[in-house]
Amino acid sequence: MLRVVAALGAVLCAAIPAAQAAPDDYLAHLAAIVQRRLDELAARAPKLVPPKPVAVKWKAVRLGSIDLGAPLVAMTSGDLDGDGAGELYAVTSREVVAVTLRANKPVELGRVAFAGERAVPAPRDVVATAVIEGRELVASASLWARELRVTLAGKLAGQAGGTGFLVCPGERWQLSPGRNYFPSGFGVATGASGTAGAPGASPASTGGELYAARCRDHVDRAGTALRVRAQLAITGRLAVAVLRCAPGAACQAAGAFEYANVGVAFELADIDRDGTAELISSSFVAPGDPDVVKVVSLGGDDRKPVFKKSFNGGVVGIVVVETSRDAPLVIAAVRLAGATRIDLWRLN
Amino acid sequence: MRPALAPLALCVAAATAQAETRPHYGGTVEASLLGAPVSLDPSAAQTHAELTIVGLVFDTLYRVGPAGVVQPHLAATLPELDASRTKVTIALRKGVRFHDGTPLTPADVAASLERVRATPARWTVAPIASIAATAETLELTLRAPIADLAMLLALSHTAVTKGGKPPGLERAIGSGPFAIEGLDRVRRLLRLKAFDDHFAGRPYLDQLVLGWYDSPDGEARRFETGGSQLSARGVGAFAGSQPKFRADDVEGPAALLVFVGFGRAHADVTADAGFRRALDLAVARDALKTVTSGERVVPSREPVPVEAGGRALSAAARAGDMPAAHAALAGAGKRVKALAPDQLAKLKLEIVVEETRPDDREIAERVVRALDKLGIASTIVAAPAHAFRERIAKGAADLWIGQVAVPVTSAAMWWSAAFAIGGDDWAARQLATGTIEPAAAQKQFAQVLPIVPLMFRAVKLWHRTDVRGLTFDASGRPCFAEVHLFGEPTRSRGKP
Numbered sequence A: 001m002l003r004v005v006a007a008l009g010a011v012l013c014a015a016i017p018a019a020q021a022a023p024d025d026y027l028a029h030l031a032a033i034v035q036r037r038l039d040e041l042a043a044r045a046p047k048l049v050p051p052k053p054v055a056v057k058w059k060a061v062r063l064g065s066i067d068l069g070a071p072l073v074a075m076t077s078g079d080l081d082g083d084g085a086g087e088l089y090a091v092t093s094r095e096v097v098a099v100t101l102r103a104n105k106p107v108e109l110g111r112v113a114f115a116g117e118r119a120v121p122a123p124r125d126v127v128a129t130a131v132i133e134g135r136e137l138v139a140s141a142s143l144w145a146r147e148l149r150v151t152l153a154g155k156l157a158g159q160a161g162g163t164g165f166l167v168c169p170g171e172r173w174q175l176s177p178g179r180n181y182f183p184s185g186f187g188v189a190t191g192a193s194g195t196a197g198a199p200g201a202s203p204a205s206t207g208g209e210l211y212a213a214r215c216r217d218h219v220d221r222a223g224t225a226l227r228v229r230a231q232l233a234i235t236g237r238l239a240v241a242v243l244r245c246a247p248g249a250a251c252q253a254a255g256a257f258e259y260a261n262v263g264v265a266f267e268l269a270d271i272d273r274d275g276t277a278e279l280i281s282s283s284f285v286a287p288g289d290p291d292v293v294k295v296v297s298l299g300g301d302d303r304k305p306v307f308k309k310s311f312n313g314g315v316v317g318i319v320v321v322e323t324s325r326d327a328p329l330v331i332a333a334v335r336l337a338g339a340t341r342i343d344l345w346r347l348n
Numbered sequence B: 001m002r003p004a005l006a007p008l009a010l011c012v013a014a015a016t017a018q019a020e021t022r023p024h025y026g027g028t029v030e031a032s033l034l035g036a037p038v039s040l041d042p043s044a045a046q047t048h049a050e051l052t053i054v055g056l057v058f059d060t061l062y063r064v065g066p067a068g069v070v071q072p073h074l075a076a077t078l079p080e081l082d083a084s085r086t087k088v089t090i091a092l093r094k095g096v097r098f099h100d101g102t103p104l105t106p107a108d109v110a111a112s113l114e115r116v117r118a119t120p121a122r123w124t125v126a127p128i129a130s131i132a133a134t135a136e137t138l139e140l141t142l143r144a145p146i147a148d149l150a151m152l153l154a155l156s157h158t159a160v161t162k163g164g165k166p167p168g169l170e171r172a173i174g175s176g177p178f179a180i181e182g183l184d185r186v187r188r189l190l191r192l193k194a195f196d197d198h199f200a201g202r203p204y205l206d207q208l209v210l211g212w213y214d215s216p217d218g219e220a221r222r223f224e225t226g227g228s229q230l231s232a233r234g235v236g237a238f239a240g241s242q243p244k245f246r247a248d249d250v251e252g253p254a255a256l257l258v259f260v261g262f263g264r265a266h267a268d269v270t271a272d273a274g275f276r277r278a279l280d281l282a283v284a285r286d287a288l289k290t291v292t293s294g295e296r297v298v299p300s301r302e303p304v305p306v307e308a309g310g311r312a313l314s315a316a317a318r319a320g321d322m323p324a325a326h327a328a329l330a331g332a333g334k335r336v337k338a339l340a341p342d343q344l345a346k347l348k349l350e351i352v353v354e355e356t357r358p359d360d361r362e363i364a365e366r367v368v369r370a371l372d373k374l375g376i377a378s379t380i381v382a383a384p385a386h387a388f389r390e391r392i393a394k395g396a397a398d399l400w401i402g403q404v405a406v407p408v409t410s411a412a413m414w415w416s417a418a419f420a421i422g423g424d425d426w427a428a429r430q431l432a433t434g435t436i437e438p439a440a441a442q443k444q445f446a447q448v449l450p451i452v453p454l455m456f457r458a459v460k461l462w463h464r465t466d467v468r469g470l471t472f473d474a475s476g477r478p479c480f481a482e483v484h485l486f487g488e489p490t491r492s493r494g495k496p
Helices: A002-020 A024-044 B048-057 B106-116 B120-125 B216-224 B273-282 B285-290 B315-319 B322-335 B358-373 B385-394 B411-421 B426-432 B438-448
Strands: A061-067 A072-078 A087-092 A095-102 A105-113 A128-133 A136-141 A146-153 A155-163 A165-168 A171-173 A210-219 A225-233 A238-245 A252-259 A262-269 A278-283 A291-297 A307-311 A314-321 A329-335 A341-346 B028-032 B062-064 B070-072 B087-091 B128-133 B137-142 B178-184 B189-194 B207-211 B247-251 B256-262 B297-299 B348-354 B377-383 B399-405 B452-457 B460-464
Touching (some): A072 A136, A072 A329, A087 A128, A087 A136, A087 A314, A095 A146, A105 A146, A128 A165, A171 A210, A210 A262, A225 A262, A238 A278, A291 A329, B028 B216, B048 B189, B106 B128, B120 B411, B120 B426, B256 B358, B273 B322, B285 B297, B285 B315, B285 B358, B285 B452, B322 B358, B348 B358, B348 B385, B358 B377, B377 B385, B385 B399, B411 B426, B411 B438, B426 B438
Parallel strands (some): A072 A128, A072 A314, A262 A314, B028 B207
Antiparallel strands (some): A072 A087, A087 A095, A095 A105, A128 A136, A210 A225, A238 A252, B087 B137, B178 B189, B189 B207, B247 B460
């Protein structure tokens, strides 16, 4: 079910950048095509099932450590091998490292290296993205001109893909030349149906340069698809917009939230299956400083986090791993500045 | 003081500590150089100050990364050798530009290396018989296969200038992370601005101001009153005082060799190997530890640090060996009239130091003490940087205090640099054959003593708490391109 929702999102996201640069008649034509595709997909989409709330016990447990051979720069999770349980994918400046959790211990599944031409200019600190697109991981690192598309069918394999940084399915950004952020021209409004009337600010209104974006889908208590999009500005301000996408209707704004002092490692997911996503985020602290991970429910009081945990090192990655259990696992990767070894912590 | 987390990280583009929150761009930092720069020409760079500037304004084909590993920089790959291992092809990165916007081409690299042949740094290209450029690559023919080629091409002296021409004194166009904005010799300031199009990423700072001082307390005062954000003198320079802002410190590798060089004002004396050996044996190197501002000091009689396989001095050797020194001087006295016992009292040697390197005067005082123990009178003369460099070049001194820095882990580079700076081309000839045997180098060095090594010292920098990301490269140069500002400086409370 979620895959269908994701497909809807991909169509919308892919359409937006092209539409922004296109003449009006083309835009109208494109909008019509998109709407028709959406209608077709919606008509075929199976009925979404409302989530069943689960009790989540938040407690940080160190799972183990892995030496990646280079500093970790991005991390995500996905079920590329289709076994029903997600794997972790750690992106370094050199390669993608696949990790699975067995008996609560991290076990490396394999590595696949970036290759080809180096990017010129590249920022001094390596910037990377990692996005799951279907059964592929699309990883980009600023040292390399082309992305790496990774599959896990029996063994980990990769091949060079396009240029730029895939930040959400179907949405590709380019870094400001030689800098560690994306220029302000990126960061589009959420959803083709627009966010007019949305309470509070939409991500587009954050303006300025951006460090990262996340697009996540889940289902609310009524069984309606929700699309959550978050954009992190270089000021540490995270803007989150939620769209409700009822079958056969255009997506409507369902909420907008802002959070200050958010670090580059953050994730959004409905951990407790209550129909509202949680934001799990690191802190906006200087590189190398001790870090804090906070968990807040979207719309909840930011000053009263559901969970808070301090770390001596910096939190460089936060991922949510779907498992066969009722609630997904939240995993944080922690390391000292510049270290190639990361500690993996389970937070729930 | 809180030590930095990664004080020995070596700065190589895109290999630095990654950001949990990313480094921010913008701001100006004022820091200090360890002396006045005389030249901005890479091939003429000798001092730590000059090597630091060259590393900021120019680029080399290779850089020395963590653990002494050479990594491609302007080069796209490591050198590709043919079957004979004497024909070398080096592909260059595409899209590299000079500060004036013109592309950096293989022809610029070839011309730059060719020019080095006619400079005192010619030892760095000694193994290369010919240099040619194609549209995308550099083609080298070696006199013999050499393992250290990439390391040689990582040395600052081989940095690329536009058209291979020597940069001007006030304006130098390179391709490095910073471009020169202005050199004010009266106010003793060099202003650098970030080069937006640097191929390895724009530096985080907008502007970097580097100053130099002729007294230790001048620099310390500026730092302690909040005038500069970085200092090599740091806190505690004044008893009982504390700086306006709290300071952390970062120390680099002990990669700066301080030595005694020999001039030709009394050529019969200073050229004699017996005299040099006597001086070498007489200097109590343990005493040199008190000269610095608390940074790591490793006394040495060889120009090779322990990290590169050099021999550590025993406690006895660090104290000096006066009986052996006197014996060596007695031998010299049989060859050199001025060193004969009945003539020694008439001999007075002059030790020249550079006035903007205040530590050098104190080091020279230890040399004066050693000469005094040998019965030789000496005086110290502090000269402005330009005059100092001219006097050394002309040999118009008896002794001088010099410094040299190369990547700390490479023995071949240290031997080569030490012989070359002493005006001896033995090591360059060895390099041309492909290798320098450490045992042979030790033997030759001990016989000739082209310089008298005194100590390896680290550079320690104190910085305000809002200055982040400071590391050193393998030659002990601060990596200012990685420095960034974050938050506000913390005010001092209590003793530093």
